[in-house]
Amino acid sequence: MFLSALPFFVLILWSAMFWKFAYNTFAVPAMFVGFHCARCCNAKIREGIKGRKRVFAELTNRLQTARPLEKTAWFHFTSVGEFEQAKPLIEAIYAETRIVLTFFSPSVAPNAQSYPYADAAVYLPLDTPRNAERLIRLIDPSLIVFSKFDIWPNLIWKASKHGIPIIVVAGTLHAESKRLSGFAKPFFRSVHRHIRVHCAISEADAARFQELCSPEHEIVVTGDTRYEQVYRRAVSVASDAEFFSGQGNLKRPILIAGSTYTEDERVLLPAYELLRANAQENYPHLILVPHEPTPERIKEIRGHLMRERLAHLCFSELTPEVDLSAVDVLIVDSVGLLAKLYALADIAFVGGSFRGSVHNVMEPAAMAKPVIFGPTIQNAHEASLLVDRGGAKLVRTAQALADAIIVWLEDADTRKVAGNIGKQLIEENLGAVARTLVHLREFV
Secondary structure (H helix, E strand, C coil): CHHHHHHHHHHHHHHHHHHHHHHHHHHHHHHHHHHHHHCCCCHHHHHHHHHHCCHHHHHHHHHHCCCCCCCEEEEEECCHHHHHHHHHHHHHHHHHCEEEEEECCHHHHHHHHCCCCCCEEEECCCCCHHHHHHHHHHHCCCEEEEECCCCCHHHHHHHHHCCCCEEEEEECCCCCCHHHCCCHHHHHHHHHCCCCEEEECCHHHHHHHHCCCCCCCEEEECCCCHHHHHHHHHHHCCCCCCCCCCHHHCCCCEEEEEEECHHHHHHHHHHHHHHHHHCHHHCCEEEEEECCCCHHHHHHHHHHHHHCCCCEEEHHHCCCCCCHHHCCEEECCCCCCHHHHHHHCCEEEECCCCCCCCCCCHHHHHCCCCEEECCCCCCCHHHHHHHHHCCEEECCCHHHHHHHHHHHHHCHHHHHHHHHHHHHHHHHCCCHHHHHHHHHCCCC
16 A cells, blocks of 8 residues: 555655746746846835845844744735735734734835734745745744735745644635646645645635645635724724815715726726716715825826816815815825725725726725725625625726716615615624634644
């Protein structure tokens, strides 16, 4: 029996060695060259490269002053959304567990590095075997937690070699994922086979993770931990508080466009012009919240609005003397206001979906606001649930966007029903944190 099984184990060993060789010989150098070539024309990539230069020194300094606890949980996430999914889990175990955070995107760096529930927070360096080994020896984790899908092979392989348990939380793997393609699947099987538990957000995601794992791997449906985060934030926002000057002058309906990119605005702003032309005096005020309100982006938006002769103002320009009733578009050139602004909305448009992936649709839904977004939503399971139930509308053109807004503007009852559907969906999905903590607490 041993001899008959020997070829199978040899095949597994050869396959693992082949994929490690291929990844480290081709993929890792390609990533290094790609990042350094792209930095000349991408400020975020330049910022990320700069932030990674002193990772090990910064981490060493932070860990020297970290709380002297027996267990350490290492959480990794790529950007803001995945950090939000990890937060309720981190806060639940913080009292008895040292917390180390690593992240990929510069957009989440300020939030992660100032987060009060982290003992250390640094960029994840390039995924080389040497870097992975140094991180593991330095952090000495009792558990490594990956939020959603940002999984790095060398880190997984090295952690497995050291016997460190690995868990994926709020795991998603959409049907079009390249990880499930014919060539990529064997490689990702060589990675996912080392992950102890996959906590998936839905049955469909669990089934797709199963394609990358053997039957003995633990794959459980725990739900999305972000539901708790957005619900807690929604109930803490006072919808009737006047938090900016002149807010009381917004007598027409309010359309909030949150986390928008240029690609979203190419659809949104023509749709708004259609509303202004066709809805007569009942067209809405538009409060436009760019995803990154840099001076360049604000200049770009203002240039378009001036060409279209839309009366507009920036949030930073508001004074008690300003009459907002005459303003069509209020451009929010500050950060950290979106949750409060959604509370004012009659209708919410969520950006990102005309660029590559929709942003947080849960936040306005939790506040009982009807939601509209574009076609790219495969990254957000909750977006498709909202559409299926009638709490949101998916549009592909400016005309379709204008039509969707008009329907909800003209029928307050239908608008209220759609908003309540979204809020109910959020409430139904609470509990993911408790279900996920069951698996984390086995190790910490």
